[in-house]
Amino acid sequence: MAVAYRAVGWNRQKRLYDSAIGTALLAGLVVYGATVYLYQPGTTAETFVIRFSSIAAIILLHVILAIGPLTRLDRRFLPLLYNRRHLGVTMFLLSLIHSAFAIIQFHAGGNLNPLVSVLTSYRREYLSFLSSPNQIAHFPFEAFGLVALFIFFVMAATSHDFWLRNLGPSFWKAMHMFVYMAYALVVVHVFLGALQSERSSLFPAVLAAGLAGLVFLHLTAFANEFKLDRKRRAHVRDGFAFGATCADLIPETGKVIAATGERIALFLHDGRIFALSNFCRHQGGPLGEGRIVAGCLTCPWHGYQYRVQDGCSPPPFTEMVPTHAVRLIGEDIYVSTKALPPGTKSTGVPIEGRVNLDITGGSEFYVGWQSKSPSSLGWRSRKFFVAVLAVTSVLFFLAARFQSPIDAGAFEFGVERTFEGTVVESPLPMLQVPGTEAVSGINCLLVGSGKFGASDVVRGTGGRHIRFAGSLIHRNGVAMIEVNKPESLEVTNTARENSLRVVSLGRSTFVGELVDTKCFLGVMRPATGKVHRGCAVRCLSGGAPPALLVRDEQGNGVALLLASLNDQPLDIEWELAARVLEVEGDLELHAGTPVLRVQSWRLMQ
Amino acid sequence: MTEAVVSLFWTVAFAYSIVGLSFAIPFVLFWSGRLDPAAKAGTLGFRLAILPGTIAMWPWMALRTLRSFRQGTEHPNPEHHETASIQRRVHGAAFVSLAVALPMVCTLALLARPRDQLSTVSQLRPTPLPNVIPLEARMPSGLPVSATLRTNGTNDQIQLDASRSIDEPIVAVFWSRKTEPRGVPKDAIFLGSVWGPARLLFDLPLENHEEPGVLTFIALAGEQRVIATLRLNAK
Numbered sequence: 047m048a049v050a051y052r053a054v055g056w057n058r059q060k061r062l063y064d065s066a067i068g069t070a071l072l073a074g075l076v077v078y079g080a081t082v083y084l085y086q087p088g089t090t091a092e093t094f095v096i097r098f099s100s101i102a103a104i105i106l107l108h109v110i111l112a113i114g115p116l117t118r119l120d121r122r123f124l125p126l127l128y129n130r131r132h133l134g135v136t137m138f139l140l141s142l143i144h145s146a147f148a149i150i151q152f153h154a155g156g157n158l159n160p161l162v163s164v165l166t167s168y169r170r171e172y173l174s175f176l177s178s179p180n181q182i183a184h185f186p187f188e189a190f191g192l193v194a195l196f197i198f199f200v201m202a203a204t205s206h207d208f209w210l211r212n213l214g215p216s217f218w219k220a221m222h223m224f225v226y227m228a229y230a231l232v233v234v235h236v237f238l239g240a241l242q243s244e245r246s247s248l249f250p251a252v253l254a255a256g257l258a259g260l261v262f263l264h265l266t267a268f269a270n271e272f273k274l275d276r277k278r279r280a281h282v283r284d285g286f287a288f289g290a291t292c293a294d295l296i297p298e299t300g301k302v303i304a305a306t307g308e309r310i311a312l313f314l315h316d317g318r319i320f321a322l323s324n325f326c327r328h329q330g331g332p333l334g335e336g337r338i339v340a341g342c343l344t345c346p347w348h349g350y351q352y353r354v355q356d357g358c359s360p361p362p363f364t365e366m367v368p369t370h371a372v373r374l375i376g377e378d379i380y381v382s383t384k385a386l387p388p389g390t391k392s393t394g395v396p397i398e399g400r401v402n403l404d405i406t407g408g409s410e411f412y413v414g415w416q417s418k419s420p421s422s423l424g425w426r427s428r429k430f431f432v433a434v435l436a437v438t439s440v441l442f443f444l445a446a447r448f449q450s451p452i453d454a455g456a457f458e459f460g461v462e463r464t465f466e467g468t469v470v471e472s473p474l475p476m477l478q479v480p481g482t483e484a485v486s487g488i489n490c491l492l493v494g495s496g497k498f499g500a501s502d503v504v505r506g507t508g509g510r511h512i513r514f515a516g517s518l519i520h521r522n523g524v525a526m527i528e529v530n531k532p533e534s535l536e537v538t539n540t541a542r543e544n545s546l547r548v549v550s551l552g553r554s555t556f557v558g559e560l561v562d563t564k565c566f567l568g569v570m571r572p573a574t575g576k577v578h579r580g581c582a583v584r585c586l587s588g589g590a591p592p593a594l595l596v597r598d599e600q601g602n603g604v605a606l607l608l609a610s611l612n613d614q615p616l617d618i619e620w621e622l623a624a625r626v627l628e629v630e631g632d633l634e635l636h637a638g639t640p641v642l643r644v645q646s647w648r649l650m651q
Numbered sequence: 652m653t654e655a656v657v658s659l660f661w662t663v664a665f666a667y668s669i670v671g672l673s674f675a676i677p678f679v680l681f682w683s684g685r686l687d688p689a690a691k692a693g694t695l696g697f698r699l700a701i702l703p704g705t706i707a708m709w710p711w712m713a714l715r716t717l718r719s720f721r722q723g724t725e726h727p728n729p730e731h732h733e734t735a736s737i738q739r740r741v742h743g744a745a746f747v748s749l750a751v752a753l754p755m756v757c758t759l760a761l762l763a764r765p766r767d768q769l770s771t772v773s774q775l776r777p778t779p780l781p782n783v784i785p786l787e788a789r790m791p792s793g794l795p796v797s798a799t800l801r802t803n804g805t806n807d808q809i810q811l812d813a814s815r816s817i818d819e820p821i822v823a824v825f826w827s828r829k830t831e832p833r834g835v836p837k838d839a840i841f842l843g844s845v846w847g848p849a850r851l852l853f854d855l856p857l858e859n860h861e862e863p864g865v866l867t868f869i870a871l872a873g874e875q876r877v878i879a880t881l882r883l884n885a886k
Contacts, residue, residue: 049692051694051697052693052696053694158654161657162658166653166654166657179763182759183765200707202703203704204708206697208701211687212686212712212715213708226742226746229749230749234753237757254754257749264743265746265750268739268746271743555770557770595769597772598771606772651765
């Protein structure tokens with residue numbers, strides 16, 4: 047209800063509402079941050095943001111979806127509905143942060159536009175489930191999240207009252223009902239994404255409980271509405287349908303009837319019965335569940351007001367709802383099946399002693415724009431907020447405590463060091479340091495910046511001593527150098543023979559996950575599994591050294607570098623990154639670094 | 652979904668947004684008031700708030716704006732309240748569908764999760780040799796590594812146990828017969844690198860049989876320097 051629109055029509059209740067949202071998010075951030083600090087100390091900032099924003103968005107989505115049916119089942123929850131759009135916009139912003147960080151972290155800096163990569167990095171899996179239902183686990187989960195984000199965007203972008211008024215409440219509502227589809231997409235996104243890697247049963251259990259709770263609330267609310275709609279098959283006489291009896295009415299309090307195809311709000315005001323459309327012009331709220339406040343029928347959802355005599359909002363507001371003619375036959379109230387045009391005046395039908403006018407509907411009627419809510423409702427709202435705060439804090443704690451351990455490894459991002467050594471071009475680009483005639487050098491894998499390999503950077507320098515600036519990546523004794531400033535590379539002497547000490551360990555068969563070494567050795571957390579698959583595909587297709595992830599006796603991840611038998615490019619589809627392969631080949635130790643010369647491979651599962 | 656199709660999709664979406672922005676700027680500044688009197692005196696914050704929605708809904712709003720220009724009056728707000736009961740039925744149907752379909756999809760997704768079947772590699776970490784520990788030494792303070800020389804009569808191995816992470820990013824380990832005051836001796840043999848916390852085993856060359864020798868630890872990142880030496884003495 048506005049004469050001149052503002053970005054937000056602030057009032058005390060909205061400030062309280064937004065303070066509650068902010069406090070809950072801040073508490074969640076503190077709890078999640080502290081738990082991650084204690085139990086997942088290797089978490090990088092971007093992974094923290096991706097995870098926190100996703101958890102917060104999912105919790106908010108559940109709260110948002112629960113508010114509607116809760117208010118239908120119990121009017122004491124109506125204060126939660128008043129500013130629900132701010133919850134929705136907050137949830138969209140969190141989803142946007144989650145998506146933006148995930149797309150940048152996992153898809154940017156590679157050989158393909160990140161927005162294209164996010165939908166195509168392992169496109170073979172879009173149809174693979176047709177061959178076997180088990181393959182559904184490999185379906186690209188990113189697509190579900192992206193469609194859900196698009197729906198959330200449209201909803202957030204059209205949440206202002208301007209859109210309600212100009213699209214019409216029905217069209218607006220129909221558009222916003224896509225949130226149910228978005229919810230389903232989010233759940234599938236999580237189950238086909240993060241939960242493919244997370245092994246704790248806590249996460250599917252909590253999501254299943256959330257789904258069960260929402261389904262229960264919505265179907266219970268729907269059943270109540272359905273019962274009311276079924277009552278509309280009342281008998282019709284001369285264009286008037288039976289609605290209620292006088293005993294059903296409480297002065298100054300609405301009564302919803304379903305006498306016709308449309309629901310009608312009956313009001314007993316100043317001893318007279320009035321009938322109006324039940325459909326609020328704002329968001330389609332149930333006017334019949336409202337009250338008379340300051341002489342006007344007031345919608346219980348957002349406090350929009352209409353005069354019961356003509357269905358018009360009091361000046362200077364211009365909203366109007368249709369009215370209905372009323373007949374009183376004995377104790378029975380009949381209403382016209384056809385609505386009168388909005389603005390049609392009615393004097394109402396006097397009830398004259400049929401109802402005790404001293405009875406009231408009580409004082410617990412919440413109107414958001416009033417400076418104070420009824421004290422009993424205020425206390426209940428506070429208690430409810432504390433309960434929500436406690437539950438969300440526990441959820442944030444559990445999420446941080448039971449998520450998979452962060453991969454080991456370190457990336458000296460932003461730390462530039464000067465490296466010197468002898469280049470080994472095959473089987474994979476490496477640097478031997480220190481390179482002297484007497485001593486075999488330590489092997490450092492070389493990789494380019496972003497999601498690229500270093501083959502192009504060091505091409506033609508095999509066996510030569512070089513010096514360059516780079517950043518170190520290392521994990522459990524295996525080192526890699528990111529050549530992030532190719533222009534700094536100087537070749538300092540002529541080529542000489544490769545002095546790498548190679549020990550052959552014979553032919554073996556290994557089952558392991560295809561990973562890219564750059565991420566695995568420390569650049570990315572997580573560096574393995576489905577959530578990282580798009581990134582691994584980009585890194586491998588960009589030339590980062592591939593590896594097969596196996597385990598040592600202690601269960602620690604060991605990366606066997608993959609190379610072909612003849613130093614030619616490997617014949618493996620990089621879209622299979624993060625999938626489990628069985629690889630047969632010759633295992634070699636190149637100065638301690640395990641390299642598997644691939645003879646043959648096959649995809650598992 | 653091929654890259655060409657997805658590229659086309661994003662190109663169309665980008666073009667739609669650019670056209671939407673081109674329409675939205677004059678709409679939020681001037682034309683929104685033609686459709687809604689309350690927008691005439693709207694604040695700047697309001698105009699910014701409806702900008703994303705106008706970009707998203709521009710064909711709809713452009714049609715309405717055009718109509719308002721043709722008719723010369725403000726177009727009445729659409730009224731579709733009769734759809735409320737349909738929406739209630741859609742709502743019910745939506746949640747019945749969710750209640751049936753989502754648990755099925757999610758259960759299938761969980762059941763189809765790849766099993767943990769990665770190989771365990773033992774070749775890279777040889778099993779302990781039977782006749783062990785003729786020699787043992789602890790590093791000087793500052794480097795949390797203890798070293799053990801293992802042998803079974805035919806192979807020698809150095810076992811390094813790092814109790815915690817080493818401050819240096821790369822530490823290379825060399826074995827030599829004697830120490831060299833400056834750097835690595837000419838005849839030193841590179842064993843590998845050490846981090847920690849971990850247990851690492853390095854093969855020793857046959858020449859080690861004659862004497863225990865010395866381990867030299869070199870920090871390789873940046874300025875390469877000796878950070879510790881360790882003489883392997885008989886126990």
